[in-house]
Amino acid sequence: MLAVAQIDYIRHEVNQKGESYADVSRRVEVDPRTVKKYANQEEFRERKPQKRYSPVMGPVKPIIDKWIKEDFKKKKKNHRTAKRMYQQLKKFHSFKGSYRTVRDYVSKRKKALNEYDQEAALPLEAVPGTAQVDFGTAPFQYGGNVIDLPFLVLSFPYSNTFYFQVFPSENTECLLEGLSRMFRYMGGVPKTIRFDNLSPAVKKIKSKGERELTDTFERFVLHYGFHYEFCNPGKGNEKGHVEAMVKYVRNNYLLPECVITDLDQFNKTLWELAEEDRQRPHYQKKVLQSELFTEDKNEWLVLPEKDFECVRYQDIKADKYGFIAIDAKQYSTSPRFAKQRVKVCISYNMITILTEDHDVIVRHQRLYGIKRQSMVWQPYLDLLAKRPKAIKYSSLYDQFPEEWSSYLKSCTEEEQKAALRLIGKLLKNNDFTLLNQALALSSKHGHPHVDQIKHCFYSLLNQSNTHMSVPTGKNVPKIPDMTRGLSHYDAFFHEGGAEK
Known part of the structure; x- marks a missing residue:
């Protein structure tokens, strides 16, 4: 891409002075096609016309001035030619003059309007x-x-x-x-x-x-x-x-x-x-x-045909957990991109993380205010369900809502796998609200099984009360307290139980 100063010069010389693409290309030492591309890419400032009287052209001068003024708001390739103006004047305005008269007036008028810079002297x-x-x-x-x-x-x-x-x-x-x-x-x-x-x-x-x-x-x-x-x-x-x-x-x-x-x-x-x-x-x-x-x-300029993409792109290296930092905020990618470079498309309200081939990895709502981290769980749940005790990702349990973080830490490895698969299946739009309610409901009688959590979830989702149908009367024998997970083994070896 040419420097901004070069582009401004091309636009001024071609669109405002009427210089040919070839002449300008020789001055800036670029291909004429490049000059044409940048000249037609942008509009420029319009000038207020000076009115003059002429017996032949007088009645149509305001019309031609209006056309020239309209064309100044457009790309050069969309400007009317003098011949086209002449044809329209004859057809729609009963013009009796010659083509040469129109052509000469258009040429002089364009130059006059280009040189007319009254705006520069006005506040x-x-x-x-x-x-x-x-x-x-x-x-x-x-x-x-x-x-x-x-x-x-x-x-x-x-x-x-x-x-x-x-x-x-x-x-x-x-x-x-x-x-x-x-x-x-x-x-x-x-x-x-x-x-x-x-x-x-x-x-x-x-x-x-x-x-x-x-x-x-x-x-x-x-x-x-x-x-x-x-x-x-x-x-x-x-x-x-x-x-x-x-x-x-x-x-x-x-x-x-x-x-x-x-x-x-x-x-x-x-x-x-x-x-x-x-x-x-x-x-x-x-x-x-x-x-x-x-x-x-x-007096406004004509809108371009396409909107400007109000985004910026950055190449960022993810940390060992697959997180990237933008404006001191943390955004998750995927475990497979840990310590890898990714492309990030940043708009005012969205963070889109892309591969080098511009395939979307994940999208986040852009964070503002006190919230420091945005987590899209799905890519991580797939890995954790297979390897729940992977040391590299163990700290990710702390990113779960507190209810689930505590529950997962109290589970055996097989229970963790089942629970993580359940979360991956039921979690929608990263909203844990219903899952948190289901976990709290199923935990009323102790450490719940995954099937109990699932049952409570669908009961809440369908607004039914089938979770209340489990009998809890006097006929239910008292179940002794149990220790979940593997923590009792740690205590056993720490206290010297192995020697006994």
């Missing part, structure tokens, strides 16, 4: 189609606790409007997922977006205001084709609109604490709140913000 707040981005935080009732969660705000200074979404973190994946989700809902991309120096986007601030961007953010910008700006360090006022909008969103929509049971479902309700808020007059322009937002919308 961002005065330019339709531009946006600002920042995170804020607010308290939420989530998972039975009140916790602070970040919310991402995309604000539009020209129309004083916004969109926002709530996320579990301010990491790169959440930032890009939020922006991608907003672009998709909006149906377009702001042509210029101003950011603070967010760590998910900026890896390092260099001298003379240059930034070293994170790889994922760099690819995100190239994919959507918008122009980015960053505030100077310590100059938060340069994105004052979005900072004010963060406070506005928090005070008007997120306080007191909102209750969240499903974060994705909660976020779907936020689009309508943002749209309803536009039905009020602009604080200065005294017209409805919804009308100004339409002007914003008319």
Whole structure:
């Protein structure tokens, strides 16, 4: 892949200056097909047209300008040719001029629009189609606790409007997922977006205001084709609109604490709140913000045909138990990948562990907050059922729920094998809830057999009471206490019983 500076140069020369693929390829010393590929991959900033009067072209100039402006939002291969414009003018607009007149006007107009850079001299707040981005935080009732969660705000200074979404973190994946989700809902991309120096986007601030961007953010910008700006360090006022909008969103929509049971479902309700808020007059322009937002919308770039994959990939070596660490959180793979390298696909809400051939080994919900480890049991249960006393994996018993950890440690080896096979058969979605209830129920009369646990499990699953049918009256003889497992042998040899 070419450097970002080269790609930017190719896009500028081909899409904005109208240079040929061959000319640009000679300058950057790459194949013309490569130039064509990158030139057509991204859009660029559109320019506002200058209007001129001409007796022949006057009536159709606004139409041609509109077509050129629309084409500037698209890949070069999708631009109308001057000939095609001429044909459409004759067919649909009763144009009486010549093809040459249209061709000359189109050529001159494209160059004029490319050189017209009025936006550079205007503050961002005065330019339709531009946006600002920042995170804020607010308290939420989530998972039975009140916790602070970040919310991402995309604000539009020209129309004083916004969109926002709530996320579990301010990491790169959440930032890009939020922006991608907003672009998709909006149906377009702001042509210029101003950011603070967010760590998910900026890896390092260099001298003379240059930034070293994170790889994922760099690819995100190239994919959507918008122009980015960053505030100077310590100059938060340069994105004052979005900072004010963060406070506005928090005070008007997120306080007191909102209750969240499903974060994705909660976020779907936020689009309508943002749209309803536009039905009020602009604080200065005294017209409805919804009308100004339409002007914003008319200036957006066209969405790419495909969404950006808001993920990053890492190669990580698993430990001796087959666990990997991501952001100080532990995720299980499979015993067969212990001390092996695996590929990890990381999104804002999912950790997918892959083989070198990109076959899925296991998927985890991404962990946030105080929970430190995610365990998918199935790959481990198969091994433990065959080798329950394998020293290498003995500490895995401590990863089970406490009820099962205690039970397994009190079992003989054959009982452990049977219990682990049962867990492997009955455990669904790593949810031990019903299995824990079945174990507790079957343990009321002492150490249970696997068949008793199984019977109680299906009784609970089917909401029946057949587990109550076992007689417990006076006719049942008293069974003496028994010691389970092999611990009594250890005690025997430790106390010198072998000598006796």
